[in-house]
Amino acid sequence: MEFIEWYPKGYGVAFKVKRKIFEGKSKYQRIEVYETEGFGKLLALDGTVQLVTKGEKSYHEVLVHPAMLAHPNPRRVLVIGGGDGGTIREVLKHRSVEEAIMVEIDMDVIQVSSRYIGIDEGILEKMLSNSCERARLIIGNGVEFIKENREFDVIIVDSTDPVGPAEKLFSEEFYKDAYEALNTPGIYVTQAGSVYLFTDELTMAYKRMKKVFDYVYYYSFPVIGYASPWAFLVGIKGEIDFRKINLERSKELNLEYYDPEMHETIFQMPRYIREMLQRL
Numbered sequence: 001m002e003f004i005e006w007y008p009k010g011y012g013v014a015f016k017v018k019r020k021i022f023e024g025k026s027k028y029q030r031i032e033v034y035e036t037e038g039f040g041k042l043l044a045l046d047g048t049v050q051l052v053t054k055g056e057k058s059y060h061e062v063l064v065h066p067a068m069l070a071h072p073n074p075r076r077v078l079v080i081g082g083g084d085g086g087t088i089r090e091v092l093k094h095r096s097v098e099e100a101i102m103v104e105i106d107m108d109v110i111q112v113s114s115r116y117i118g119i120d121e122g123i124l125e126k127m128l129s130n131s132c133e134r135a136r137l138i139i140g141n142g143v144e145f146i147k148e149n150r151e152f153d154v155i156i157v158d159s160t161d162p163v164g165p166a167e168k169l170f171s172e173e174f175y176k177d178a179y180e181a182l183n184t185p186g187i188y189v190t191q192a193g194s195v196y197l198f199t200d201e202l203t204m205a206y207k208r209m210k211k212v213f214d215y216v217y218y219y220s221f222p223v224i225g226y227a228s229p230w231a232f233l234v235g236i237k238g239e240i241d242f243r244k245i246n247l248e249r250s251k252e253l254n255l256e257y258y259d260p261e262m263h264e265t266i267f268q269m270p271r272y273i274r275e276m277l278q279r280l
């Protein structure tokens with residue numbers, strides 16, 4: 001048996017799977033969990049791969065740490081999405097963090113992940129029972145939440161693809177609200193889809209972010225389970241040089257994929273796409 005995700009233009013990513021562990025439909029999406037042959041468990045939402053447990057750090061480390069290490073002192077962090085708990089797990093590795101808030105729209109993703117995926121190191125269960133010291137869970141819509149909540153040092157968007165339910169998280173209006181919700185200096189980071197297969201969505205998002213933030217950066221990384229390389233976008237409020245990160249603080253993080261000593265390599269982008277982005 002295999003699990004196949006088809007991307008546009010007939011490009012696919014496939015896993016051989018031993019069995020289906022869970023399938024269900026929440027209010028928002030279809031949720032599936034499989035046991036793969038070589039990459040642990042796989043979580044899919046509406047048929048798109050969110051993670052494989054052996055390899056998920058190639059996404060979560062890369063989404064979280066560059067922004068956290070570029071910020072001089074991240075104390076209050078907002079995570080939008082990230083129901084599997086991988087992102088909040090990485091955020092809490094930073095000792096400077098006093099309060100992290102995770103706003104996830106789909107309670108079922110949290111429950112399924114906590115029960116069958118288990119990459120969260122028990123954090124989801126603790127958050128569900130309100131007993132996590134530094135992290136708080138809110139079941140709700142990030143687009144609404146960000147309009148009414150402020151003073152974050154770092155905002156991290158760990159959403160599904162820029163098409164479909166998560167589309168609003170890639171709108172100019174949302175970027176404006178995010179900018180307002182940031183402290184100065186502040187840093188915003190979002191996953192931004194497949195470099196090759198969602199190039200239009202990537203360039204659109206980059207263009208919109210440039211209208212709103214003081215500085216915008218892109219980067220990419222090969223993520224296990226996705227049609228790699230995968231793109232990420234960063235928006236800065238105030239003065240932060242995203243090309244420089246704090247190496248000292250990176251030492252306590254125990255990283256497997258993102259390599260802070262090679263930080264400059266994450267800016268690699270196929271030349272024609274870099275030129276497209278620079279022209280905007």
Ligand code: AG3
Nearest residue numbers: 048049050082158159160161
């Ligand atoms: N969030 C990004 C998922 C995007 C994957 N897209 C796809 N396979 N078409 C991942 C959730 C992990 N916390």
